[in-house]
Structure formats: C-alpha cells, structure tokens
Amino acid sequence: MAFSSLTRRGFAALTAALLATSLPVAAETPPGVLVVGQIAEPQSLDPHAVTAVNDFRILMNVYDGLVRYAPGTLEVEPALATGWEISEDGRTYTFTLREAVRFHDGSRFDADAVVFNFERMLKEDHPYHHTGPFPLSFFFGAVQSVEAVDAGTVRFTLNEPYAPFLSNLAYPTGLIVSPAAVMQHGADYGRNPSGTGPFRLAEWKANESVVVTRNEDYWDGTAATEAVVFRPISDANTRVAEMLSGGIDLMVEVPPVALSQFAAPAFRIVEQAGPHVWFLILNAKEGPFADKRVRQAANYAINKEALVNDVLEGTATVAAGPTPPAFSWAYDDGLKPYPHDPDRARALIAEAGAEGAELTFYVTEGGSGMLDPVAMGTAIQADLAAVGFDVKIETYEWNTFLGQVNPGLEGKADMAEMAWMTNDPDTLPFLALRTEAWPDKGGFNSGYYSNPQVDALLEAARASTDQAERARLYREMQAIVQDDAPWVFVANWKQNAVASDRVEGFTLEPSFFLLLKSVVKN
C-alpha cells in the first residue's frame, strides 16, 4: 500500500536522523576541565560592581584581595598584602604589599593600583567612578583616605575605628582589579576583567558559559586544573539532571529534596556551615509581641528540629541566637537553642494575657538565603496554631517582600521571615538589632527591638581592634538578645554542593566562597 510504505519510509528516515544527531553521544566533560553548574548568569566580573554570591563564586578564583580568609575559617590572613599594622587609635591601617605580582593583563600590582581601586569606588569625582555602580562600596564607607606611601606600602585612614574593616577587605568587594584594564575597557570592564588570581578569564559566552583558564604565573602556586567552565543553569531541576547525566562536574545549592538522588558512589555530597541565619522578625513595637514573654513563647512554640530535619532535610542546623556558629571566634557556644516546649509557651502566653491572638505573618516565595520559605512558613503557622495563635499568612514575591519588610512592620504585620549571610559578626546585629537601626533611621531593625545595653555592646565591639575583646562583647550581646527574643531564631544553613567522583580535593568554605585552585579534575 502506498501510504504505509510512505510512512514506513518516513519512520526510517526519522530514525536515521535521530541516530545521526545522537552520534556525538552527550560528551563527558574532558579531564583537566572542571564544569561548574551555577545558579544564574553572572552580572559582571567587576568585583566592585556585584552583590550576588553567584558572581562571587567566579570572582574569588580570578582575583585576590589584600587579605583573605584562612582556609576553613572566617579569620583573616595575608594575601596580596604580606602584613599590616594597625595604629593605637584603630584609625590607620598600613599594609605591606607583595612584590613582583602582575595582573593578568601584564600590568604591575603596586600601591598605586590599590589606591586606584578604592578611590574608584569611593570618590564621586574619580575619573573612573562612572564605571560602576558600586552598590557595596559602603563596606569601605569608613575609609577617609587611601595613600601610597611608597610602591610597596599603602595606608588607609578611617574616619572612626571600624573593626570589621579587615574582614571587609577579605570580602569580594575588596578584591583588587587592574587599573590598566579599567582604563582600557571603561564601562565594559565587567566583561573584560583582569585580576591577579589563580585563573584568568578566557571567554564569556553570554547565557552559556564563563570559561577561566589557569594563570601560569600565579604567585601562590599554579592551579591544579587547566580550566574551569561556569555554566548558568537557573532551573534547579535542570541543574540536578545535568549533574546526573554527567554534563557538569560540580553543582552548588542542591535542592534538599534532590539530595537523595546523589547517594551513589559516583557522587560526593559536600556540606559546610556558613555565616547564615534564618529567623523571624517579631514586631516588638505593637501587638502581642510587644511583650517579651510572648516573643519567648513563640521561640518555645516553634519546632525548629522538625523544620531543619523534615522541611529542610537536614541541610541546616537549629540556630540558638543571632550570631551563626560559623563565626567561631565570636560565637557563644554555651548558648542553647530554645527547646520545643508548647506547654511552656502556653503558660507564657497566658501570663501575658495574649491567648488566641491574631497574627499577620509575612512569608516570601523565595530569595537569597531564604531556603524553603513557603513550606517553613506553613509549618511555623501550624506550630503557632497549636499554642492558640490564629496566624494569617501573607505571601509576597522577594522584591515586593523586601519592600514590605524593610520599611518596618508597624501597622502591617506581627512577624516576617528573614535570612542573612554576612562576613563579619558585626554586620547583622549592627544593622538589624540596634535602636539606631530602626527603619526610620536607615537600618534593618524592622521589628523595632531596642535595648540600650545591646546598643552599647555593639558600638564598643565595632570600635575595638582587639579580637579577643570583640569576641567577649559579641558573646555578651548574644546572651542578652537571646533572652529578649526580638526574633525567633530558627536555622543556620549548611551550604551544600555535589561533586562527581572525577573531582578531587574539593571543599566548601565557611565564607560560602567557592575556591577552586586546588581542585583536581580527572
């Protein structure tokens, strides 16, 4: 029959076409080339212009800062600076610079380059200030002047003592870019970056890949892989499928529900606790949470163990207070989390006369560090219902949510989800717990917590340059804040990643940076 022979031929042709296209069977990634699944296309490779952890993951491999975090810690060690001196009053920092270091474009790293970097960010009349914006330049807002004492020495003068200065220098915003490259490329520098790091940019194909290759002249020993390819794969399911199919060698931010798929010998799951805390802001100005007993009751009522183990599948640990344990030098490990104790919660609520209160709860759909906010919000709603609260959830998309929460909860809500990742134990409490940080004064204290003792401790810790003294002040602050309960302390996220068995020497850092210099790809 004419038709059946035609369809048969059609099928044969179709099959042949399929076979032909599938001949280059989905290639395994080549040895010596590490393919990393990222969560989004990077915004820019100008470290001063970006804010996203996703971009930091590339930048930390292309650039160096004056200082860096020692491996496995959040303590500062020398990098492009070989050492430094801090003046008695904590206002002058003098760095000795490493000699004979060159940027990828061949230009020399020296004190003038350092001065150029900070003045470009901070001085509005700098000839290259227009190559920004520099959204995080306030990290160095305390810097009054930067001067080159000689080619190998640079001096920063601060307008007030500011203890987090060194750890801010270790943050990506403190990475050093090549002035020559900025002058050459202007506003397009972000796509033509030049640093001093172990890898240099080879190619950036928009929306496909960023390829970096080994810097053979790296001052701190050359990298163990020839090249790293960063692929933006914004859909988490697709990222998991790429990892399972061997299309990528390493993926970050594995969704908790997908972790079980990697429980095979071909994969290795890596976890690392970091400076992250997930909490609920309670409105301490009005409504039931104006009473400290009710705030404590909320901390007792919510089953945090169930949240981290069941909702988050063990990808987080229970938070005890406002400071994440990753800041080990400043963390009070004597602090025990509020236990799950609904009876105690009910008693406190009765004592405060807040039985059956109606609460408005702001929940976000997603967002930086927010983990699984809808499921977590729903579980929290159920826990609070069990102690007699009538919780009404309002859900917002992330940017809308920030627009609701950051100006303060007054007149709108009793509680809101929030999460922070920071680089210094100063940042979060200073911006979100002081009286001076209420929203109307430009801070993030959206729940209007106020305790003069906490204010004094935080101001003193910021002004001290002695780490032991700072640690003592932060520990004292944590105990007071935990008792005052301006937040419900919920979880500290463990960052995770999955590597294939062809990847060796990969670890995650508590800073949440991705350092690939010593990773081997077989």
Place this chain on the structure above:
Amino acid sequence: MGGYILKRLVSAVPVLLGISLIVFVIMAMIPGDPATAILGSYATPENVERLNRYLGLDRPLWQQYLTWLGNLLQGDLGRSFALNRPVLDEVLERFSATLILAGTAFVLCALAGIVAGVVSAARQYGLADKAITFAVILGISVPSFFLGMMLILLFAVQLRWFPVSGMYAVWGGGGPGDLLHHLAMPALALSLVATGVIARLTRGAMLEVLRQDFIRTARAKGVPERRVIWGHALRVAMVSVIPVLGIQAGFVLSGAVYVEMVFQWPGVGRMLVEAILKRDILLVQGGVVFIAACYVAFNIAVDVAQGLLDPRIRT
C-alpha cells in the same frame, strides 16, 4: 501602494509608543525597585538612594521616560542593570535563540501535523487513524514543560543520547551539528501540542474534501490513490489549514518560554522572566518593545501582502 505602506508605518508609531508607555508604567507601579533587587540584604534606604541616584532612577518618572524615548530614537535601548551590557545586544542574541527554537518547532509541527492528519483521514477508523488519534490527544494533553522534563529524564539522564540543557556544548562546542544535538529535545517538546492541533484540523479538513465530487471523479478516472490524497485533496484542504498554521506559529513562539526554562535555552522568554524578577526595567522595556515591533512589522507585512492581492483593501 507606497503611500499605503507609509500610512501603515505611521499608524504603527502610536501603537509602539502606547506599548512602551504601558510597560514603563507597569514596571514603575509594581512594588520593589532595581536598587533593592541589586542590594538585597543591604538595601538600606541610604544605599538605595545612593544607587538610584547613580542609576538615574531618582529623577521624576516622566523625565526618565522621555530620556529613554530619546535614546530609543537614536537606536540606544540603554544598559541592563542586572547584566551590565547593552540591552540591544542581549535582546538580539536572545531573540535569535528563540527564533531558532520556535522556528524548528514550527517546521516540525507543521510537517508532522499535516502528515499525521492526512494519513489519519485517508484511513478513517482504520488502525493508523486510531493510533494517530490516540497519540494526538495525548500530545495535546501533555504540557510542554512536563514533556520536557520526561524527555530529559529518559534521553539525557538515562540513555545519555542528548545533552540536558543549553544551546551549545560548553567545551569544544559550536557548529550546526552541536546546535541540532542540543535543539532536538526542546524543539520536540515545544512542537508536540501544536502538532496535535494541526493534525486534528488537517484530518477534519481532509475528510470534508475527500467526500466531494471531484475526488470521486479523480478516482473514477483512475488517478492513483496516492495522487488523489496528496495532490488533489490536500491542496484543497490546505486552504483551511494554513490560517491555523499562522495561529500555531504564534502559539509556538509564545509557548517557548516554558521550554526555555526547562532546557535552559538562552531565549527571550526566559530573559524577560528573569529581568522582571530582578526589576531590570530597561531590559524588560527594551525586550517588550522589540518583540512588539516585530509583531507590528509582521502584521504590516501581512496587510501589505493582502493589499497587493486585493486592491479593495488599499484605502
């Protein structure tokens, strides 16, 4: 005729202006702003204000709009905040990726749909017809993103015949072979629903034609059955199939966004979704106006073509 074309072009200007104004107003009205999106946790009022000043977003809205419009007239769509590159570069790259995907899917669904419809009609109630009808209903009912995930699981994760996502291999990729290899699954996923619709319609149209007298005449004259179906009948049936093809082309183009998300195809739909989430105003505006301009141009071309065929329209 020249006057007619000019008139159509002039009448497109208010349409595009209106679209750009609507997009601008919507982007200004939705909560959240680019500075907050960029700063995230660090969006203090002070930082937001400083960044807005830097980005020129502190100026009155009408002024921002006029500046944008003035630049547009000089062919400058501005710079994306979130991608730190010219909007036009990004939109052109992304739009061509979408055209490759949607174009391939359209060719696939047109060919497969018409062939399936004709075979189905020629063997009405036969085994082939029943099998095709079953497949078609299944195809229409399965959403493209779900089908995409299933294709990935089977052909990429299990069998490893095709890559999971992307447009080219990241290492040593490039070239048409590599592109086809990456294109196969997303194009298939995108085309399936439209294939079903076209097949159903072609079958219906063919059945109607096959009952007509001239077909009986042709058969009586001894014209081979194959020529009766594919020559005589299909040619007539195409008259009612072609308008459906036009509708399905639009459907495939707009449906591409789901498939682009699943297969991480670097297309314009995914670009717009991501730009809206990041409040990347200029990219959203540039992208929407560019797409609108393409639709308007397409419509003008169709009208002009009709005008050429039918002088009564040229008024």
